[in-house]
Amino acid sequence: MSAYKSLRTLLALVLPLSSLFGAYPQPSHASGSEEIYLATEVVAGATGSSIYSPVAYQGKLYFSAETPEYGRELYVFDGTSTSMVVDFIPGPGSGMYSSGGAVGVFNNKLLLIMDDGSTGYELYQFDGSTISLVLDAYPGPTNGFPSNFIEYGGKLYFGATVLVTTGYGFVWDYQSAPQQLSQVHAGYNLTYFYSPTVVGSDLYFVARTPGAMPGIVKFDGTTF
Secondary structure, eight states: OOHHHHHHHHHHHHHHHHHHHHTSOOOSSOSGGGOOOOOOOSSOSSSOOEEEEEEEETTEEEEEEEETTTEEEEEEEOSSOEEEEEOSSSTTSOOBOSSSSEEEEETTEEEEEEOOSSSOSEEEEEOSSOEEEEEOSSOSSSOOOOEEEEEETTEEEEEEEOSSSOEEEEEEOSSSOOEEHHHHSTTOOOEEEEEEEEETTEEEEEEEOTTSOOEEEEEOSSOO
16 A cells, blocks of 8 residues: 555544544643642632732732722732731721832842821831831822832832922932932932843943933943
């Protein structure tokens, strides 16, 4: 029998079999580690809750969750159960920012964007037991909205709003209070601080100088 005829004979047997098996339900996924399942619920049932920005810290998962009773607050999941860490603004008020309330882990602390009811949404840190204010960039109840966090040269750089229409870059050495870049580096009047990234040994970010449109700034740790 020729190779061509052998192939036709094989296809004649295989195709009906494949059609037969295709008529029966097939497993949608493999068992074991590939399964997707619900790990935890803050509010059980169909109503549910909104969950934002989970971050791993000290072997647990911290995140903000929003419920009708408590607003957005900080929760922790230890792999078995979920509990509220603190009702920062008691009652339905929201102590945590909805977008990126848990920033990440820097200097072995979990950084959070929170509001205790008098600071506005500002930068706080959590050491596993205590939450403390790092910087009230916009003093009083107005939001400073810290953002664009990046570690460079052993320090933390980020931006925050300090006036109604103006934001500045900040640097924090973890030892003392954060300072504006324009204060630490006299003579460089840079406003705003966006989209930071490290390339090689230099920090790049978007900022603006007086009277100019935003541009890309290069910083080597000493000079802009």
